Amino acid sequence: MQTFSGFNLLRRALGGHKGWQPQWRTPEPKAEYDVIIVGAGGHGLACAYYLAKEHGISNVAVIERGWLGGGNTGRNTTIVRSNYLFDESAALYEHAVKLWEGLSADLNYNVMYSARGVLMLAHNHHDVQSFKRHVHSNRLNGVDNEWLSAEECKAFCPPLNISSMRYPILGGALQRRGGTARHDAVAWGFARAADSRGVDIIQNCEVTGIRRGPSGAVEGVETSKGFIGAKKIGVSAAGHTSVVMAMAGVRMPLESFPLQALVSEPVKPAFPTVVMSNTIHAYISQSDKGEMVIGAGTDAYTSYSQRGALHITTHTLDAICELVPQFRRLRMLRNWGGIVDVTPDRSPIIAKTPVPGLYVNCGWGTGGFKATPGSGHVFAHTIARDEPHPINAPFTIERFRDGFLIDEAAAAAVAH
């Protein structure tokens, strides 16, 4: 792998940048792999990388229907945080944040992890209680999260409107280590690092079937490039998980919803942090390029159309314009949709499945990007050892059968 550094950039510049090699190969699939990962998004590529790096399993293929990083990895609002309420979630997302903090160096790829803080706003008494519960729980779990008064919110993020609005801000929970990262670079960085360790990334190759042997265990995948054998298969297909798992005869507790996001035209730095408001359903940050990156909740109905309704966008932007009324004159540059799969408790599944040799990583809903390195890391462990890492042990499929839900959303439920 060519080293990326300022020195090498200077050196290659003198040669007109002719010396740069491809960041990853474009291999044809081999007949068989030890592990096949279905889906070359951030999670799948990270899993392949950690399989090779930490478990010595490099005979791995990542199979991607389209182009790597082209799904939710390249369509999200890039927020990273770990201030989750329940121990299980906090451990998982904090694991990810710790990896984020060293990721650029680890991958030798600047993923621009920017710990500019994530501020979650409270607009009513219930929000205050809920966020304080988060703050206390996080502190005891070793996750940074602090309570700010409304005035402190304003001081931390001066563009915010805190008072002259329908739901005045009563305070907020700030995770200073939270922030954003450059989403495409995460996929590319993992792809390059995985490729350099021998992982085959096979793009434009659609999985059309999962072959199971007489014992029921997986034998490989049927693809648009033919059959590819595999001892183990990890499904990391985001919105399409139900479709892929159905190929192995597994019904999932998942529904796939459109999730929209949008950016404004680029402007000079005007918004210093990430602000989220669950009560009025919007979140906003400013990218390094200067665009305001804005998102909200999912559309109401399941869909694979990768687009959503205009009325969702209007509600998102009326909320943003309440929070930051001076942004009314900014203009939307791009609006797009992704497909997110959502579990009944809105927490992910990273687990073995009833099918031997088949593993699944799904159900991240609207929050998968932030978990990318942590998710890939524990998923690799689960596949390599055929047993979960302690961090993802609670995130089974069976938790629904047995009632052990990890329901962060319900815990932040609407007020009395």
Next chain:
Amino acid sequence: MSDLLFPLTALAATASDLPAARLSALPPATRLVFRGRESAVGPAGIAFGAELPRQACRFKRSGDRLAAWLGPDEWLLIAEDADPAALIAEIEPAVFGLPHALVDVSSRSLGIALEGPRAAYVLNQGCPLDLSEAAFPVGMVTRTVFGKAEIVLLRETPERFRLDVWRSFAPYVWGLLEEARRELA
């Protein structure tokens, strides 16, 4: 003295006079929700004094009685000058033993009238329906949305609409209508 139109009273007193779309609060009325199975519908209409329309999204008026189809087993009955208890007492015996529910909702909502050549234009600033006369003729009624509120919308004449709005949502709907009318000044 009861302020029967609260919280619209003060707003209605200061409504700007725009003939293109005149806005007014309607006087209090008796409102009943009638729900039930087919066998009870006919008798209920006879007792009420206005037939309960079977055609979807239509209302029938007879004198001061108005019966509006809201759903396949749901009608809103409006009587301008009647005591709710007395009206219930007139209807219940006619449907005694027949599967139905009759509930007094007289206080639940307030009536708003919007009238004028630009009434449909004003409504379309919050209501997503096609309000052309071909698509929403006189005699049509439906629940629908207006901005972020639900309303019952009736077309009484080509240029006159009646809105029935849950009481606590009335200031919001009124405020939205006033904003929508502003450009007509």
Next chain:
Amino acid sequence: MLIISCPWCGERPEIEFVYGGEAHIARPADPSALSDQEWADFLYNRTNPKGTHAERWRHIHGCGRFFNAVRDTVSDFFVATYKPGEPRPDLSQDDAK
């Protein structure tokens, strides 16, 4: 904003409706007779197909009725809407538009 054909009110805009999830998942007559896995299947597992999907909608800001629809989840075009209790229509030819 989709146009949805309510079986009672006709074509109406999406914002008058709420989505009700997958259709034809009847609540078991005797839940206590079910194993935990069977109950979990009823409660949580969903087909979530990429393609035609039978689903429930409620015309909540209209006639208030629940009804069923078949929609192509790739194009978001409806193939049919029908009243509850009616069987899923046979749609051998796929002309979702």
Next chain:
Amino acid sequence: MSGSFRTPSGGRIDRAAPLAFRFDGTTYGGYAGDTLASALLANGVHLLGRSFKYHRPRGLLSAGSDEPNALVEVKRDAARVTPNLRATQVELYEGLDAASQNRWPSLARDAGAVNDLFAPFLPAGFYYKTFMWPAGAWKRFYEPKIRAMAGLGKAPTLPDPDRYTQNYAHCDVLVIGAGPAGIAAALAAAATSARVILVDEQAELGGSLLAAPDATVDTKPATEWLADALAELTAAGVVLMPRTTAFGYFPHNMIALAERVTDHLAAPGPDLPRERLWQVRAGEVVLATGALERPLVFPENDRPGILLADSARIYLTRYGVKPGERAVIFTAGDSGYRTALDLAAGGVAIAAIADLRAAPEGEWPARALAAGIDVRPSTVVTGTSGRLRVNGVHLAKVKNGKAGLNEPVACDTVLMSGGWTPSVHLFSQSRGKLAWDETLGAYLPGQSVERERSAGACRGRYGLAAALADGYHAGEEAAAAALKGAKSPTRSTVASRAFGVVATETGTDGFIGATPHGRNPAFAKAFVDWQNDVTAKDITLATREGFRSIEHVKRYTTTGMATDQGKTSNMNALGIVSEALGTSVPKIGLTTFRPPFTPTTFGIFAGIARGDLFDPVRVTPIHGWAEARGAVFEPVSLWKRALYFPNRGEDMHAAVARECKAVRTGVGIFDASTLGKIEVVGADAAEFMNRIYTNAWTKLAPGRLRYGVMLREDGFVMDDGVVGRLAPDRFHVTTTTGGAARVLAHMEDYLQTEWPDLDVWLTSTTEQWAVIAVQGPKSREVLASLVEGIDLSKGAMPNMSVAEGRIAGVPTRLFRLSFAGELGFEVNVPAAHGRAVWEAIFKAGEPFGITPYGTETMHVLRAEKGYIIVGQETDGTAGPDDVNLGWAVGKNKKDFVGKRSLNRAAFFMPDRKQLVGLLTRDPKVVLEEGAQLVADPGAAVPVPMLGHVTSAYMSATLGRSIALAMVKGGRSRIGRTLHVPMPKGAIAVGVVDPVFYDAEGARLDV
């Protein structure tokens, strides 16, 4: 006040209406009908901006919405500042104040231009390869520097005072684009009974008809024909909407339009919205969006003075403005010739026409030669010179794909034409499939998905005659399709109409990619995406680094991601990728077109949803009284509820202590009107209640109340409330304030879809009833004087009973119950009378010291009694037993919603969180709600947590603090000590039974 580049006559500007405007502080003159771009050009101002990355000086590239360079800030006043507006779309008005962006200290001397020197070190994606060392430097140093450099204009800093409105509209045929194809389509549709809307993004309808000086239609000059056609459309009732951009094509033929209402006015009225969002539901859509001229990618093609050829022609013919005095034309087709000839006629010297084609043929080259213009086939521009304005080019012959010797040619403007790219943005947004047309070298609309059709140049039908014919045909078809099944057309019958057009067409030749230049490709800056400073070599670098998908190339280089959304750059980028990979263009594919077509103001999406109209503000009938009394309110879902009623000088603590005391010792009055209410009526009402609630209802006698608990099907507590049985077939159900709509929907769902056989109906009565809680030992005495027909005595009306009668002359459903644990009543009266009854009760209570209280006191009082609040003690993860409601679960019931789920493993775990009370060692310390409980406050992080404080108050009644908590295995910990670790140290608490006051319920039994 005519600028030096204004022609003496011609154009569509109003020379009788001169206007003064400012740009970067300098005052210039223009005319009504000018854009800011044309007016500046008329004044010889070409330098209008700086590029994003290298801060290179930039001028106009185009005359329309595809403009990537000339982005300006327009300022009306301190609060009305709009960044990033295209000068090409800003209409001039008297006093317009515009400024350039992304430069410091001035446009001509911009410090950021130093970046251009470092350009060799800043290739595509350079930032992914560096700034990683030392650790932490990215956040502290590099990122702030990069962020400060990035971005174009400045975001406004004051709240926008302008209004924005939204309209829904419906039509049979929506025609998008009012060029010749669109006008013809509208004419055809207007000849039927169809409702037609015609929109165009420009200030004036007409498109290319406005710049066709030589063309005639039906023997009339193009502009005259246009005026007649518009008059015909108006007469036919067609809605004509100029300044309206169709920016989004949403499912089921929902088209979003942005109408700019006042930006072009010098003094807009305060009642007009600045912009309107139109959400148009169209039966059929005709896309007549035209085509965009493509730039050519050659070294230093970005200097001010280098324009698209047809744009230059538009400046001349529509605005009477010359782009320069001496032009070099660089063209891949006939368009460059047309520009050359029109400009020559307008007095611009044409230094040369460099034509990429080896053997240009046809009428246009012939006419150029006849006009004495130096036409050079097989010739390219290999470089340009000039600092803030182009002052010369190098031309070279191309042989075997290679550029030969350079010849310098002086000029002050370069006009380029790479051919035309059909505008398929909206078609693509509609999910229509694009098809590559090899002959035209363009993507054209293929298979449609929505009910739309394209017409004219946007589907490759170039030229006036073709556009008119194609447009008319599309309009006829659209109207027929839209009206199919409707009543037969009432106006004239549909008949084809032919247009007699005399115009010279410009053919279909063009070029995609980078032109040959013979220079070191590693160092030549041939721009593909002007605004984002993406050059041809950036794109080849990306392909060399393995970015082979066009989406990867786009994201790695940022080509096509500027505010012009790739309108000028996408096809050329594709051509360069195609050449670099040796793959044909259609095999590479296209990036996805996403809304909006052009950047669209946030304000129109928000519309009038701001302040009190952001969400409905729901108030109870008693709100006015509370407001007058000085209550402090809190938002609870959409409602505003009185939190407490301070006396003069009281803080919340004091007020709540006083209010609590009043209820415990005298009488208090509380507005509970926001409680959800549902009337459940029908012969099967009790059976329905049995199925929905955990409780058993069959034996509840009419006239009695019962506290009901409702689960979700997954077994978790969903809602609770007191239910009254008024008659065997009638229940008055109450729900939590926030749960009202959710509970009704939940009930309707089961009733309609699972149990349609039950004879029972639900009606929301939340707003029918005002609810006045009169609570405290003296409540009976207060009400006694007001009720008629109700015996309030203990024997006649015990706790948890309901009676109907009248109060203060108004019909009431009088509940005897208490959420405070006292003798108490909830007076339900029709909402219209709520205020009057409240006032009557208050008056009657004054001799008893009746005290109004708010939600905070209500919370304290119920907590003293250990009553839960769903959503506070429960959080969606609690089962009924967890919150001590096991008693409310009908053990003998075979089934109810949620019952089966309670029989799962998780509900039998010994460490389930259970509701308990907490008493701090120090009675003055009030715990913080949300604080965690631990066994060992000294444990290392992560500290094992046992639960959390759900409610905590100072209890005036008990003279100490109390708290409720959900604690793992809580009931078994009663009597033990736990700790609440706070940042300043742990607080020891004793775990106790959650009922703090009157555990035996004696106070209710009076």
